Amino acid sequence: MKTCYYQILEIDRSAQESEIKAAYRKKAFEYHPDRNTSPKAEDLFKEASEAYEVLSDPQKRAIYDQYGHEGLDRQGMHHGYGNMNDIFSHFGDLFEDFFGMGRRQRSRSAGPRHGRDLHYELSLSFEEAYQGVEKELRVPRQKTCHLCEGRGYPKDAQVKTCSTCGGRGQVVQSQGFFTLSTTCPSCGGQGQTVEKSCEECLGRGRLQEIKNLKVKVPAGVDHGMQICLRGEGEEGRLGGSPGDLYVVLRVAESKDFRREGQDLWIKKTINVAQAALGIHLKVKGPSGEDLDLEVPPGVQSGEVLGLKKQGMPGVGREKHGDLKVEILVKVPSRLSKKQKELFKELEKTLEEKDSSLSKKLKNKLGL
Numbered sequence: 001m002k003t004c005y006y007q008i009l010e011i012d013r014s015a016q017e018s019e020i021k022a023a024y025r026k027k028a029f030e031y032h033p034d035r036n037t038s039p040k041a042e043d044l045f046k047e048a049s050e051a052y053e054v055l056s057d058p059q060k061r062a063i064y065d066q067y068g069h070e071g072l073d074r075q076g077m078h079h080g081y082g083n084m085n086d087i088f089s090h091f092g093d094l095f096e097d098f099f100g101m102g103r104r105q106r107s108r109s110a111g112p113r114h115g116r117d118l119h120y121e122l123s124l125s126f127e128e129a130y131q132g133v134e135k136e137l138r139v140p141r142q143k144t145c146h147l148c149e150g151r152g153y154p155k156d157a158q159v160k161t162c163s164t165c166g167g168r169g170q171v172v173q174s175q176g177f178f179t180l181s182t183t184c185p186s187c188g189g190q191g192q193t194v195e196k197s198c199e200e201c202l203g204r205g206r207l208q209e210i211k212n213l214k215v216k217v218p219a220g221v222d223h224g225m226q227i228c229l230r231g232e233g234e235e236g237r238l239g240g241s242p243g244d245l246y247v248v249l250r251v252a253e254s255k256d257f258r259r260e261g262q263d264l265w266i267k268k269t270i271n272v273a274q275a276a277l278g279i280h281l282k283v284k285g286p287s288g289e290d291l292d293l294e295v296p297p298g299v300q301s302g303e304v305l306g307l308k309k310q311g312m313p314g315v316g317r318e319k320h321g322d323l324k325v326e327i328l329v330k331v332p333s334r335l336s337k338k339q340k341e342l343f344k345e346l347e348k349t350l351e352e353k354d355s356s357l358s359k360k361l362k363n364k365l366g367l
Contacts, residue, residue, distance in 0.1 A: 002069045005051035013065070017056065024052035059226075112240030116142075118233045119246045124217065126254035130286050130312060132219035139213060139245060142206040142234045148198035150237055152205035157196045162187035205237065215247055220262065220313035223251040257286060262321025264311045267328055268293075275299050275329040283325060285310050293325060301329035 006013055009023040027048035031041045054060045054072065063071045120139055144150040153159075161167040165184035169191040173182065183189040197203030215227055226246045233243025258265040264286055270279060278297035282290045291307055299305075304326050311321025335343065 008051040113237035115234040115236040115243035117243040145201035147200040150205040152203045153194040167191040
């Protein structure tokens with residue numbers, strides 16, 4: 001069993017963003033391998049980092065609060081970290097804030113950088129969401145330049161310390177009582193300059209590509225859900241781990257069914273006689289087959305009847321929702337002469353029945 005993320009960071013479930021960041025900062029200092037040589041420190045550092053990754057992301061946190069670790073697993077949102085470098089590259093900018101400017105310069109100029117996560121919107125029909133489907137994706141993304149291996153310059157190019165910032169990557173400007181540090185405009189924060197850029201990527205170290213991927217969409221997905229493809233985001237820099245690809249699902253509404261979670265809703269109209277006598281109906285289910293529905297005598301307009309386990313399947317589960325059938329009783333607005341006579345006769349019998357029931361009730365009450 002995984003430990004609760006809130007317990008790991010020692011915060012309340014109502015904690016705000018600033019409190020979550022402060023709690024993680026405390027844990028990062030406590031278990032950082034440069035500060036803590038305990039054999040368990042690395043595992044605790046990874047655990048705290050995983051907790052922060054989830055709780056600092058509003059969407060992941062909402063899923064975790066409602067469904068726990070299982071909910072994150074079903075949507076492929078559990079990251080997990082293989083080693084410390086993976087954590088440092090993923091949270092590079094955050095650790096720059098935690099541990100100061102010196103670390104910032106080392107990470108920018110020499111350290112590995114985690115690849116950027118990507119998002120891809122995938123449109124699905126209602127039928128595809130019900131049955132599950134495999135889709136092909138064409139994802140535009142940046143890859144490492146093969147010629148310069150991501151450096152942005154040839155191996156034999158002469159590298160010099162930036163004369164503007166002195167290798168710090170930052171320039172300091174004084175404005176009255178304030179001192180402002182900004183990225184060096186000459187070296188772009190790298191602290192170094194080169195005399196010659198790579199001819200292939202023109203110094204960027206990256207090239208655009210279209211990656212063809214396949215994704216299996218499980219049955220029962222809903223609009224707005226995400227599928228995470230680990231390592232299919234942009235490549236990391238200088239040996240950093242790749243980012244992830246989040247496939248955001250856009251499910252079209254059904255022309256026949258209204259969806260509420262795993263339950264599906266439809267409306268069926270019957271006439272007054274059918275409502276009074278009851279009727280056997282054929283109802284088309286979401287998979288296209290005819291389902292049997294028994295409408296009992298005396299059903300009222302607006303009454304809801306259910307067909308168990310005929311709704312949407314649960315993602316990663318065998319349990320289905322229900323198919324809810326709302327019965328609408330249609331009262332005829334125009335009647336033929338014969339129909340009027342029949343309704344008048346029916347009205348008399350109903351009045352006689354009501355009168356008889358009334359007399360029986362009075363006798364029982366001794367009135």
